[in-house]
Amino acid sequence: MALLRGRGYASVNYPTxxxxxxxxxxxxxxxxxxxxxxxxxxxxxxxxxxKTIAAQCAAETLGMPMDNVIVDTADTDTGPxxxxxxxxxxxxxxxxxxxxxxxEAREVxxxxxxxxxxxxxxxxxxxxxxxxxxxxxxxxxxHVQDIALAAHFKQGRTISGRGIFLKERSYxxxxxxxxxxxxxxxxxxxxxEVEVDDETGIVTVLSLHNAYEIGRALNPAMVTQQVEGxxxxxxxxxxxxATEPYYPSSRAHGPVDFCEYLMPGPAETPVQTSxxxxxxxxNGPFGAKGIGEMTANAPIPxxxxxxxxxxxxxxxxxxxxxxxxxxxxxxxxDAEPSA
Amino acid sequence: xxxxxxxxxxFFADERSSSFTVIGTPAQRSDALGHVTGKTEFFxxxxxxxxxxxxxxxxVHHHARIDSVDCSEALKVPGVLRVITHHDVPANWYLVLRLxxxxxxxxxxxxxxxxxxxxxxxxxxxxxxxxAAIEGASRVKVSYTELPAVLDVEExxxxxxxxxxxxxxxxxxxEGHHARRIRFGDVEEGFAQADHVFEWRYSSxxxxxxxxxxxxCIVVPQSGNRLLIHSNxxxxxxxxxxxxxxxxxPFTDLQVKGxxxxxxxxxxxxxxxxxxxxxxxxxxxxxxxxxYSREEEMQVSSPRAAERIYIxxxxxxxxxxxxxxxxxYVDSGAYSRHTPYGxxxxxxxxxxxxxxxxxxxxxxxxxxxRTPSSAMRGFGVTIADFAxxxxxxxxxxxxxIDPLELRLRNAYRDGDMKAHRKVASGxxxxxxxxxxxxxxxxxxxxxYLAMSSSTPREA
Amino acid sequence: xxxKIVNLKLNGVDKAFMARPETTLLLGLREQLGMMGAKRGxxxxxxxxxxxxxxxxxxxxxxVPAVTVDGSTVGTVEGLSDGQVLSDVQQAFLxxxxxxxxxxxxxxxxxxxxxxxxxxxxxxEEVQEAISxxxxxxxxxxxxxxxxxxxxxxxxxxxxATTPETDEGPPPTTAYESSEGMRADV
Numbered sequence: 009m010a011l012l013r014g015r016g017y018a019s020v021n022y023p024t025x026x027x028x029x030x031x032x033x034x035x036x037x038x039x040x041x042x043x044x045x046x047x048x049x050x051x052x053x054x055x056x057x058x059k060t061i062a063a064q065c066a067a068e069t070l071g072m073p074m075d076n077v078i079v080d081t082a083d084t085d086t087g088p089x090x091x092x093x094x095x096x097x098x099x100x101x102x103x104x105x106x107x108x109x110x111x112e113a114r115e116v117x118x119x120x121x122x123x124x125x126x127x128x129x130x131x132x133x134x135x136x137x138x139x140x141x142x143x144x145x146x147x148x149x150x151h152v153q154d155i156a157l158a159a160h161f162k163q164g165r166t167i168s169g170r171g172i173f174l175k176e177r178s179y180x181x182x183x184x185x186x187x188x189x190x191x192x193x194x195x196x197x198x199x200x201e202v203e204v205d206d207e208t209g210i211v212t213v214l215s216l217h218n219a220y221e222i223g224r225a226l227n228p229a230m231v232t233q234q235v236e237g238x239x240x241x242x243x244x245x246x247x248x249x250a251t252e253p254y255y256p257s258s259r260a261h262g263p264v265d266f267c268e269y270l271m272p273g274p275a276e277t278p279v280q281t282s283x284x285x286x287x288x289x290x291n292g293p294f295g296a297k298g299i300g301e302m303t304a305n306a307p308i309p310x311x312x313x314x315x316x317x318x319x320x321x322x323x324x325x326x327x328x329x330x331x332x333x334x335x336x337x338x339x340x341x342d343a344e345p346s347a
Numbered sequence: 348x349x350x351x352x353x354x355x356x357x358f359f360a361d362e363r364s365s366s367f368t369v370i371g372t373p374a375q376r377s378d379a380l381g382h383v384t385g386k387t388e389f390f391x392x393x394x395x396x397x398x399x400x401x402x403x404x405x406x407v408h409h410h411a412r413i414d415s416v417d418c419s420e421a422l423k424v425p426g427v428l429r430v431i432t433h434h435d436v437p438a439n440w441y442l443v444l445r446l447x448x449x450x451x452x453x454x455x456x457x458x459x460x461x462x463x464x465x466x467x468x469x470x471x472x473x474x475x476x477x478x479a480a481i482e483g484a485s486r487v488k489v490s491y492t493e494l495p496a497v498l499d500v501e502e503x504x505x506x507x508x509x510x511x512x513x514x515x516x517x518x519x520x521x522e523g524h525h526a527r528r529i530r531f532g533d534v535e536e537g538f539a540q541a542d543h544v545f546e547w548r549y550s551s552x553x554x555x556x557x558x559x560x561x562x563x564c565i566v567v568p569q570s571g572n573r574l575l576i577h578s579n580x581x582x583x584x585x586x587x588x589x590x591x592x593x594x595x596x597p598f599t600d601l602q603v604k605g606x607x608x609x610x611x612x613x614x615x616x617x618x619x620x621x622x623x624x625x626x627x628x629x630x631x632x633x634x635x636x637x638x639y640s641r642e643e644e645m646q647v648s649s650p651r652a653a654e655r656i657y658i659x660x661x662x663x664x665x666x667x668x669x670x671x672x673x674x675x676y677v678d679s680g681a682y683s684r685h686t687p688y689g690x691x692x693x694x695x696x697x698x699x700x701x702x703x704x705x706x707x708x709x710x711x712x713x714x715x716x717r718t719p720s721s722a723m724r725g726f727g728v729t730i731a732d733f734a735x736x737x738x739x740x741x742x743x744x745x746x747x748i749d750p751l752e753l754r755l756r757n758a759y760r761d762g763d764m765k766a767h768r769k770v771a772s773g774x775x776x777x778x779x780x781x782x783x784x785x786x787x788x789x790x791x792x793x794x795y796l797a798m799s800s801s802t803p804r805e806a
Numbered sequence: 807x808x809x810k811i812v813n814l815k816l817n818g819v820d821k822a823f824m825a826r827p828e829t830t831l832l833l834g835l836r837e838q839l840g841m842m843g844a845k846r847g848x849x850x851x852x853x854x855x856x857x858x859x860x861x862x863x864x865x866x867x868x869x870v871p872a873v874t875v876d877g878s879t880v881g882t883v884e885g886l887s888d889g890q891v892l893s894d895v896q897q898a899f900l901x902x903x904x905x906x907x908x909x910x911x912x913x914x915x916x917x918x919x920x921x922x923x924x925x926x927x928x929x930x931e932e933v934q935e936a937i938s939x940x941x942x943x944x945x946x947x948x949x950x951x952x953x954x955x956x957x958x959x960x961x962x963x964x965x966x967a968t969t970p971e972t973d974e975g976p977p978p979t980t981a982y983e984s985s986e987g988m989r990a991d992v
Contacts, residue, residue, distance in 0.1 A: 052581050053378065068368060084602055180694075228371065274934040559942070610906075
């Protein structure tokens, strides 16, 4: 009886968005009297951080600090349409819509500032700290608060913008499957190291080494959250999860709570080392691709391949239960020529 | 101290130059302060003194005819306000994908004369308290005549299987075809020229999203007959539009508020709780909460579809894959929900991130007598990747080729034509393999280190 | 049905609410007292989202009959901060990007607070044990474990740990402190 170690590899790609029904999202943005910018959306943050990404995209485009940006979502009375949060589309679609809206608002902001400063709007720039200033003459400047007040109470203008991203619907050709269903592809390669207990059949995933290509890391801390949390889910899918343990022959014994539906706990998480590559997508917000879904995928086959490397059992059914490992080991023993 | 993964700027250096102020910085999450102080408001984090609750009486059979439904005992439970049957649902038959023109409307909000899976909702009970609603739901009496059930995707497609769907086939029909097809090149010719042919089978069981917050909503009647829906839907307008169609009410009657969700992973894209909660709120003129119990979330809410995948590959002695044929069976369970869409997504993903000149795929969306599957993180792709990447490992071992070199040899590059006839661009499979190899000290020969996604492959 | 008045000291303040025999502490807190920090994740005692401190010990409040806590002290996530300064655990979760959807966070933080009260210098294994009843579906736990170790170091007034102690694998390639600190919700 032994603990057997093995290493497995997997490389994958993953589409950003899916436009087989048309795939739009919208954003509206307006300045408040004191120079705050409200980004109105109906998009949903599932925890991946869409609100933060929307604020970053707005702040970057406006040239304003993030503190000036308020994201108001998701109220269908006040927020414009969003298709929804799925298909690794949120950052890509909503980010693009916010950038478009913020560009329009920025243009008005600079025009209002130009009138206050009595200069040409084309000669103005933002400094990222809240000021609009004259290029090459940084002392000629005006704070966004004064710009907003002037727009509201003096010039009678709304500093606002509208944005939409739409990838038009693609209809698959029924005979051949020809279609254009996505906007970009992100990539991942995972190397998994496992330990298989040949007495119990238990697989312990020791480590995951990952390389991800994600277009652009808009927020590297949140990228780390997303890829490592997603890879954990992949490991969980690989070795634990099923709502039907006896699929497909029986529907019985389905788990009904977290004592029966197992996932790796805090002490069962593999060590993860990840490196991010950036190949900006031409159509992505600042080049970003969607990565919400992809990161769960490569660990599953990487673990399966590592199990084979460790003990010679080829697992072809998910999840990779101790029972399936033990049955595989038994088959290997039975196949051995008797001594 | 946040852990932040290294960004390796050596790769694609000429494509990624730019200067940003906010983008690319680890800006604090705007929601994190609310999370750590408990101030983040999820849909359920609001109290109404006269809140009513909805619970469901569900099918106990995989497949049965409903002979009668008796709600009289349920109505006698103290606190029970109403029972809701299919007669109370204005447009009972629906399909969430109807918003993008997908038909047929194959699922009833509440069962009429048949149930197709264990857990299918038959009667909704509205009560003053959650306990009374649970008690009421347990007192509903349904008498059934059991019908033969189909639980295996390939058995469901056999000619002698009972047809469980009213539309006449145990599979979704894709523009006249029994499967979503990919036809690219000529696989039979590819197999004929191949040095080796490998064929293996892979499969998976259904998987639960298991968000820590279960699916739910609170519907609050407003002045002017509007309904305000506090929901943890992943798609506010998708939920609003589908709910209005089921209620047969003007879209402007409804307002959805949400946007802060305790995990979704695709499980909160179905429109399941909102229509019944709206009906209950309308019938009782009270705020109504309908939230899944953990047991319902695990056994009744849509799982990630189970899949069965056969892959047959024609491979040359040097590892080049010249033909790949895939037969995919996606277990949709009793109803369509998002699975016909996920099956097409699977088709578009095949044959994986490799350039293979001959590809043939039939991707079947199959109905069986189990909980309907639907969207989940990576649907159509996650299980396919398990199969494809296991296949690659087995081929590498069979031909005694390094597993990463086999992948690099077949990796798709810019300008390659994919099997669904889209020209690849922005590819980076080669680079992630090279970088992962470096991470673990897996030596690659110079010619593999010199490969690049933006360099066209040699003919 | 007997309705009882339950008196308790909630986050240092005397409170009272009416409870039926089947009312749980979780529902009492949420529906009677309006304290929404503790979450209902399963109502089966298996996810830990409803964790609060009962007389200093962590409990899953969905399994505690409210009538049994009469006269007790109860601590919830709302009581950890005065709105100006966060507790060390809260600050460490914030700085460590240890939250994603945030639903498990209040329960996770209360389990961590209880751990650090009884053990100011826990090992990685003790942290893992302390939160083993708290389910997180988003993060993979690693940032949470790191944040709790960091909070322990902060409370002891020593340098914060950057990664959990572990026998496996190299440390992350880059790890540096987020300087953003507290930020108003945008």
